[in-house]
Amino acid sequence: MARQNNQPASFLRLGVNIDHVATIRNARGGLHPDPVRAAHLAAKAGADGITAHLREDRRHISDHDIARLSREIDQPLNLEMAATPEMLEIALRHKPHAACFVPEKREERTTEGGLDAAGGHNHLAAYVGKLADAGIRVSLFIEPDRRQLDAAVSLGAPVVELHTGTYCDAHNAGDLDLRAAELARIVDAAAYAEAAGLECHAGHGLSFDSVADVAAIDSLVELNIGHFLIGEAIFSGLESAVRQMRVLMDRARGVASQTARTG
Numbered sequence: 001m002a003r004q005n006n007q008p009a010s011f012l013r014l015g016v017n018i019d020h021v022a023t024i025r026n027a028r029g030g031l032h033p034d035p036v037r038a039a040h041l042a043a044k045a046g047a048d049g050i051t052a053h054l055r056e057d058r059r060h061i062s063d064h065d066i067a068r069l070s071r072e073i074d075q076p077l078n079l080e081m082a083a084t085p086e087m088l089e090i091a092l093r094h095k096p097h098a099a100c101f102v103p104e105k106r107e108e109r110t111t112e113g114g115l116d117a118a119g120g121h122n123h124l125a126a127y128v129g130k131l132a133d134a135g136i137r138v139s140l141f142i143e144p145d146r147r148q149l150d151a152a153v154s155l156g157a158p159v160v161e162l163h164t165g166t167y168c169d170a171h172n173a174g175d176l177d178l179r180a181a182e183l184a185r186i187v188d189a190a191a192y193a194e195a196a197g198l199e200c201h202a203g204h205g206l207s208f209d210s211v212a213d214v215a216a217i218d219s220l221v222e223l224n225i226g227h228f229l230i231g232e233a234i235f236s237g238l239e240s241a242v243r244q245m246r247v248l249m250d251r252a253r254g255v256a257s258q259t260a261r262t263g
Protein backbone atom coordinates (compact mmCIF):
# COMPACT_ATOMS: atom_id res chain seq x y z
CA MET A 1 0.00 0.00 0.00
CA ALA A 2 1.27 3.46 -0.87
CA ARG A 3 1.78 5.66 2.17
CA GLN A 4 -0.79 8.41 2.64
CA ASN A 5 0.33 12.04 2.55
CA ASN A 6 -0.83 12.72 6.10
CA GLN A 7 1.18 9.85 7.59
CA PRO A 8 4.45 10.76 9.28
CA ALA A 9 7.67 10.12 7.45
CA SER A 10 9.04 6.72 8.38
CA PHE A 11 12.45 6.00 9.80
CA LEU A 12 15.06 5.20 7.19
CA ARG A 13 17.47 2.41 8.12
CA LEU A 14 21.17 2.65 7.41
CA GLY A 15 23.06 -0.47 6.39
CA VAL A 16 26.82 0.04 6.53
CA ASN A 17 28.84 -1.93 4.00
CA ILE A 18 32.23 -2.86 5.47
CA ASP A 19 33.80 -4.48 2.36
CA HIS A 20 36.48 -1.88 1.96
CA VAL A 21 37.83 -2.32 5.46
CA ALA A 22 38.75 -5.77 4.17
CA THR A 23 40.14 -4.21 0.98
CA ILE A 24 42.65 -2.25 3.07
CA ARG A 25 43.46 -5.28 5.22
CA ASN A 26 44.06 -7.43 2.15
CA ALA A 27 46.42 -4.86 0.63
CA ARG A 28 48.99 -6.10 3.16
CA GLY A 29 47.58 -9.44 4.27
CA GLY A 30 47.31 -10.05 8.00
CA LEU A 31 44.46 -9.05 10.25
CA HIS A 32 44.38 -5.25 10.35
CA PRO A 33 42.04 -3.43 9.91
CA ASP A 34 39.42 -5.93 11.03
CA PRO A 35 36.01 -5.64 9.29
CA VAL A 36 34.25 -7.18 12.30
CA ARG A 37 35.63 -4.44 14.54
CA ALA A 38 34.38 -1.94 11.95
CA ALA A 39 30.95 -3.56 12.09
CA HIS A 40 30.84 -3.13 15.88
CA LEU A 41 31.86 0.53 15.61
CA ALA A 42 29.34 1.22 12.85
CA ALA A 43 26.61 -0.33 14.98
CA LYS A 44 27.63 1.79 17.97
CA ALA A 45 27.41 4.89 15.77
CA GLY A 46 23.88 4.14 14.58
CA ALA A 47 24.06 1.60 11.76
CA ASP A 48 20.88 -0.49 11.73
CA GLY A 49 22.50 -3.33 9.83
CA ILE A 50 25.81 -4.51 8.41
CA THR A 51 26.30 -5.41 4.77
CA ALA A 52 29.13 -7.48 3.32
CA HIS A 53 29.68 -8.78 -0.20
CA LEU A 54 31.44 -12.13 -0.47
CA ARG A 55 32.73 -11.90 -4.02
CA GLU A 56 33.61 -14.93 -6.06
CA ASP A 57 37.25 -13.74 -6.27
CA ARG A 58 37.36 -12.91 -2.50
CA ARG A 59 39.01 -9.58 -3.28
CA HIS A 60 37.85 -8.09 0.02
CA ILE A 61 35.53 -9.98 2.39
CA SER A 62 36.66 -13.55 3.09
CA ASP A 63 34.75 -16.68 4.05
CA HIS A 64 36.18 -16.33 7.54
CA ASP A 65 34.84 -12.74 7.77
CA ILE A 66 31.35 -13.98 6.92
CA ALA A 67 31.60 -16.72 9.55
CA ARG A 68 32.72 -14.20 12.17
CA LEU A 69 30.12 -11.58 11.20
CA SER A 70 27.40 -14.22 11.43
CA ARG A 71 28.53 -15.18 14.94
CA GLU A 72 29.74 -11.94 16.44
CA ILE A 73 27.51 -9.02 15.48
CA ASP A 74 24.13 -8.19 16.97
CA GLN A 75 22.87 -6.18 13.99
CA PRO A 76 21.16 -7.93 11.08
CA LEU A 77 23.70 -9.13 8.50
CA ASN A 78 22.91 -8.52 4.85
CA LEU A 79 25.01 -10.84 2.68
CA GLU A 80 25.49 -9.61 -0.87
CA MET A 81 26.10 -12.49 -3.23
CA ALA A 82 26.06 -13.66 -6.81
CA ALA A 83 23.49 -16.29 -7.74
CA THR A 84 25.91 -19.23 -7.90
CA PRO A 85 25.80 -22.69 -6.29
CA GLU A 86 28.88 -21.87 -4.17
CA MET A 87 27.33 -18.71 -2.70
CA LEU A 88 24.00 -20.41 -2.15
CA GLU A 89 25.71 -23.10 -0.09
CA ILE A 90 27.52 -20.46 1.99
CA ALA A 91 24.34 -18.47 2.59
CA LEU A 92 22.42 -21.58 3.64
CA ARG A 93 25.25 -22.53 6.02
CA HIS A 94 25.42 -19.15 7.79
CA LYS A 95 21.78 -18.13 7.46
CA PRO A 96 22.26 -14.33 7.49
CA HIS A 97 19.23 -12.18 8.23
CA ALA A 98 19.13 -11.14 4.57
CA ALA A 99 20.75 -11.95 1.26
CA CYS A 100 20.93 -9.55 -1.64
CA PHE A 101 21.55 -10.95 -5.12
CA VAL A 102 23.93 -8.79 -7.12
CA PRO A 103 25.39 -9.22 -10.58
CA GLU A 104 29.08 -10.03 -10.53
CA LYS A 105 31.72 -9.75 -13.19
CA ARG A 106 35.32 -10.58 -12.43
CA GLU A 107 36.75 -7.65 -14.36
CA GLU A 108 34.56 -4.96 -12.76
CA ARG A 109 35.86 -2.64 -10.06
CA THR A 110 32.52 -2.58 -8.25
CA THR A 111 28.95 -3.72 -8.84
CA GLU A 112 28.48 -1.65 -11.97
CA GLY A 113 24.84 -2.19 -12.75
CA GLY A 114 21.73 -3.84 -11.44
CA LEU A 115 20.81 -7.48 -11.77
CA ASP A 116 18.79 -8.38 -14.86
CA ALA A 117 15.95 -9.92 -12.87
CA ALA A 118 13.70 -9.90 -15.92
CA GLY A 119 16.19 -11.58 -18.28
CA GLY A 120 17.54 -13.94 -15.61
CA HIS A 121 14.17 -14.96 -14.21
CA ASN A 122 14.52 -18.71 -14.70
CA HIS A 123 18.03 -18.81 -13.28
CA LEU A 124 17.13 -16.71 -10.23
CA ALA A 125 13.86 -18.40 -9.34
CA ALA A 126 15.47 -21.48 -7.73
CA TYR A 127 17.91 -19.35 -5.72
CA VAL A 128 15.21 -17.01 -4.40
CA GLY A 129 13.08 -19.99 -3.44
CA LYS A 130 15.85 -21.84 -1.59
CA LEU A 131 16.86 -18.82 0.48
CA ALA A 132 13.26 -17.95 1.26
CA ASP A 133 12.63 -21.56 2.38
CA ALA A 134 15.59 -21.19 4.76
CA GLY A 135 14.02 -18.08 6.30
CA ILE A 136 16.52 -15.65 4.71
CA ARG A 137 15.00 -12.38 3.50
CA VAL A 138 15.82 -12.11 -0.18
CA SER A 139 16.56 -8.89 -1.96
CA LEU A 140 17.44 -8.16 -5.61
CA PHE A 141 19.81 -5.33 -6.52
CA ILE A 142 18.23 -3.86 -9.66
CA GLU A 143 18.11 -0.74 -11.77
CA PRO A 144 15.25 1.64 -10.91
CA ASP A 145 13.11 0.25 -13.70
CA ARG A 146 9.49 -0.96 -13.61
CA ARG A 147 10.27 -4.01 -15.74
CA GLN A 148 12.83 -5.18 -13.20
CA LEU A 149 10.38 -4.52 -10.37
CA ASP A 150 7.71 -6.60 -12.10
CA ALA A 151 10.27 -9.40 -12.37
CA ALA A 152 11.05 -9.11 -8.64
CA VAL A 153 7.36 -9.49 -7.86
CA SER A 154 6.99 -12.50 -10.10
CA LEU A 155 10.10 -14.08 -8.54
CA GLY A 156 8.55 -13.68 -5.08
CA ALA A 157 11.44 -11.58 -3.72
CA PRO A 158 10.09 -9.49 -0.83
CA VAL A 159 12.75 -6.77 -1.10
CA VAL A 160 14.47 -4.82 -3.87
CA GLU A 161 17.46 -2.52 -3.68
CA LEU A 162 17.60 0.21 -6.32
CA HIS A 163 21.03 0.94 -7.83
CA THR A 164 21.82 4.62 -7.26
CA GLY A 165 25.20 4.55 -9.06
CA THR A 166 24.14 6.48 -12.17
CA TYR A 167 22.43 9.09 -10.01
CA CYS A 168 25.55 9.54 -7.87
CA ASP A 169 27.85 9.70 -10.90
CA ALA A 170 25.65 12.44 -12.41
CA HIS A 171 25.58 14.27 -9.09
CA ASN A 172 29.39 14.12 -8.77
CA ALA A 173 29.90 15.23 -12.37
CA GLY A 174 27.53 18.18 -11.93
CA ASP A 175 25.34 16.89 -14.78
CA LEU A 176 22.11 18.43 -13.54
CA ASP A 177 19.87 17.08 -16.33
CA LEU A 178 20.99 13.49 -15.86
CA ARG A 179 20.86 13.90 -12.08
CA ALA A 180 17.25 15.08 -12.25
CA ALA A 181 16.28 12.32 -14.68
CA GLU A 182 17.91 9.63 -12.54
CA LEU A 183 16.35 10.96 -9.35
CA ALA A 184 12.95 10.88 -11.06
CA ARG A 185 13.60 7.27 -12.08
CA ILE A 186 14.43 6.32 -8.49
CA VAL A 187 11.38 8.16 -7.11
CA ASP A 188 9.11 6.44 -9.64
CA ALA A 189 10.63 3.00 -9.04
CA ALA A 190 10.43 3.33 -5.25
CA ALA A 191 6.76 4.32 -5.37
CA TYR A 192 6.03 1.53 -7.87
CA ALA A 193 7.81 -0.98 -5.61
CA GLU A 194 5.91 0.15 -2.55
CA ALA A 195 2.59 -0.03 -4.39
CA ALA A 196 3.50 -3.57 -5.50
CA GLY A 197 4.10 -4.60 -1.89
CA LEU A 198 7.90 -4.74 -2.16
CA GLU A 199 10.14 -3.37 0.58
CA CYS A 200 12.37 -0.91 -1.20
CA HIS A 201 16.03 -0.14 -0.42
CA ALA A 202 18.62 1.86 -2.34
CA GLY A 203 22.37 2.20 -2.52
CA HIS A 204 25.66 2.49 -4.36
CA GLY A 205 27.90 5.53 -4.54
CA LEU A 206 26.07 7.58 -1.90
CA SER A 207 28.04 10.22 0.01
CA PHE A 208 27.37 13.11 2.39
CA ASP A 209 26.84 15.27 -0.72
CA SER A 210 24.49 13.01 -2.64
CA VAL A 211 22.47 11.28 0.08
CA ALA A 212 19.83 13.90 0.92
CA ASP A 213 17.57 13.73 -2.14
CA VAL A 214 17.59 9.93 -2.08
CA ALA A 215 16.99 9.75 1.68
CA ALA A 216 13.99 12.06 1.26
CA ILE A 217 12.16 9.48 -0.90
CA ASP A 218 9.42 8.34 1.41
CA SER A 219 8.95 4.91 -0.18
CA LEU A 220 12.50 3.87 0.69
CA VAL A 221 13.06 2.08 4.00
CA GLU A 222 16.82 1.40 3.89
CA LEU A 223 20.01 2.78 2.36
CA ASN A 224 23.18 0.71 2.05
CA ILE A 225 26.37 2.76 2.03
CA GLY A 226 29.97 1.58 2.06
CA HIS A 227 32.84 3.01 0.05
CA PHE A 228 32.30 6.65 0.98
CA LEU A 229 31.96 5.92 4.71
CA ILE A 230 35.10 3.79 4.85
CA GLY A 231 37.01 6.43 2.88
CA GLU A 232 35.73 9.21 5.09
CA ALA A 233 36.72 7.19 8.17
CA ILE A 234 40.36 7.84 7.23
CA PHE A 235 39.80 11.52 7.97
CA SER A 236 37.21 11.59 10.72
CA GLY A 237 36.96 8.05 12.09
CA LEU A 238 34.28 5.50 11.28
CA GLU A 239 31.95 6.36 14.14
CA SER A 240 31.95 10.03 13.22
CA ALA A 241 31.34 9.26 9.53
CA VAL A 242 28.42 6.93 10.30
CA ARG A 243 26.92 9.40 12.79
CA GLN A 244 27.08 12.21 10.29
CA MET A 245 25.47 10.11 7.57
CA ARG A 246 22.73 9.18 10.04
CA VAL A 247 22.13 12.86 10.81
CA LEU A 248 21.92 13.75 7.10
CA MET A 249 19.48 10.90 6.45
CA ASP A 250 17.29 11.86 9.42
CA ARG A 251 17.33 15.51 8.39
CA ALA A 252 16.33 14.64 4.82
CA ARG A 253 13.56 12.50 6.21
CA GLY A 254 12.33 15.23 8.50
CA VAL A 255 12.71 13.17 11.68
CA ALA A 256 14.58 14.01 14.86
CA SER A 257 18.04 12.51 14.74
CA GLN A 258 18.32 9.09 16.36
CA THR A 259 22.03 9.32 16.98
CA ALA A 260 21.51 10.28 20.61
CA ARG A 261 20.69 6.64 21.31
CA THR A 262 24.29 5.72 20.60
CA GLY A 263 25.71 8.25 23.01
Ligand code: PXP
Nearest residue numbers: 111141203204205224225226227
Ligand atom coordinates in the same frame (compact mmCIF):
# COMPACT_ATOMS: atom_id res chain seq x y z
N1 PXP B 1 24.28 -1.96 -2.30
C1 PXP B 1 24.77 -2.96 -3.04
C2 PXP B 1 23.85 -4.05 -3.47
C3 PXP B 1 26.14 -3.00 -3.39
O1 PXP B 1 26.61 -4.01 -4.14
C4 PXP B 1 26.99 -1.98 -2.90
C5 PXP B 1 28.44 -2.02 -3.22
O2 PXP B 1 29.01 -3.19 -2.78
C6 PXP B 1 26.42 -0.98 -2.10
C7 PXP B 1 25.07 -0.97 -1.84
C8 PXP B 1 27.26 0.10 -1.50
O3 PXP B 1 27.85 0.88 -2.47
P1 PXP B 1 29.00 1.89 -2.04
O4 PXP B 1 30.12 1.07 -1.52
O5 PXP B 1 29.32 2.60 -3.31
O6 PXP B 1 28.41 2.80 -0.99
